[in-house]
Amino acid sequence: xxxxxxxxxxxxxxxxxxxxxxxxxxxxxxxxxxxxxxxxxxxxxxxxxxxxxxxxxxxxxxxxxxxxxxxxxxxxxxxxxxxxxxxxxxxxxxxxxxxxxxxxxxxxxxxxxxxxxxxxxxxxxxxxxxxxxxxxxxxxxxxxxxxxxxxxxxxxxxxxxxxxxxxxxxxxxxxxxxxxxxxxxxxxxxxxxxxxxxxxxxxxxxxxxxxxxxxxxxxxxxxxxxxxxxxxxx
Numbered sequence: 431x432x433x434x435x436x437x438x439x440x441x442x443x444x445x446x447x448x449x450x451x452x453x454x455x456x457x458x459x460x461x462x463x464x465x466x467x468x469x470x471x472x473x474x475x476x477x478x479x480x481x482x483x484x485x486x487x488x489x490x491x492x493x494x495x496x497x498x499x500x501x502x503x504x505x506x507x508x509x510x511x512x513x514x515x516x517x518x519x520x521x522x523x524x525x526x527x528x529x530x531x532x533x534x535x536x537x538x539x540x541x542x543x544x545x546x547x548x549x550x551x552x553x554x555x556x557x558x559x560x561x562x563x564x565x566x567x568x569x570x571x572x573x574x575x576x577x578x579x580x581x582x583x584x585x586x587x588x589x590x591x592x593x594x595x596x597x598x599x600x601x602x603x604x605x606x607x608x609x610x611x612x613x614x615x616x617x618x619x620x621x622x623x624x625x626x627x628x629x630x631x632x633x634x635x636x637x638x639x640x641x642x643x644x645x646x647x648x649x650x651x652x653x654x655x656x657x658x659x660x661x662x663x664x
Contacts, residue, residue: 444499444513444532452494452531453556460491461529462559462600463552465566467498467537469507469515469657471649473605475523476613481561481600482527494529494557495520500536511660518652531555539569541579542587549588549597562588563602607647 447455464478478493497516499509513532520530533551538544544567549560566584568577588599604616606626611619619626629648637644639661644654 443510446499446532446534449554449556456494456529456556457490457492460488460559461557462487462491462493462561463548463555463557464493464495464561465498465548465552465563466495467506467512469512469649469653470495470497470519471653472647473607473613475519475650476605477602478561479525479528480603480605481559484559484600486598487559487600491559492527492529494531494552494555496531496533496552496555496557498535498537499532500534507657508660511657514660515653515656518656519650522650522652537567539567541567541569542584545584545588546591546595549592549595549599553595553597557597559598559600560588561600561602564604612647 462478462481462484464474464481466474478495481487482491482493495516497512499513516530516532520528533555535551540547545562548567552560562585564581564585568579568584570576571578585599585601592599605613606616606619607613608619608624608626610624611622614624616626618624627645627647629645634644634648636642638654638657641658
């Protein structure tokens, strides 16, 4: 990351440390990278916290929440607003095992190959493990509008190259929320006959913009407040 470019000095509302700067701040233990491009809600939080319990992660391991804050898809929330949601959540969580940093990168939605690129990037920043989400960086077919890649293509591709890259993968759990047991895996919910609650992205955005109630099992109040403040200011 250079100080100046042909267009001048880059201006960002979110601070971006260089790989060397971030490596110097991270502890000498397993560092599990969590990549995201959207605000973090309760399911995301549960996912990366539980990654610390993965069998291939050290008992004193930490998570690095490392969102991409560059431009994304047209209907995504602007980076300036996303940055604010991460900052308020960082203050609310205040967990010494959760570290936060920001990546000046724009998602390309290039599927499994982009998952590999993210692993390489996070290794440069000092991470040892990387959480691979379901259909990570996936895109839609321009022919039929369906998912272009399979739901586990990125996970399988990353796992097959992990040793070569000197990284380990942590598959993302398929979590759902139930009234009976809170956040659990979808597999456990099905086996136990429990009833997952659902709130679609479309319904969430409708409630957000309409000032309607958003259940706390779905989103952090601090994140919702930051999103609504961002909507008013934009």
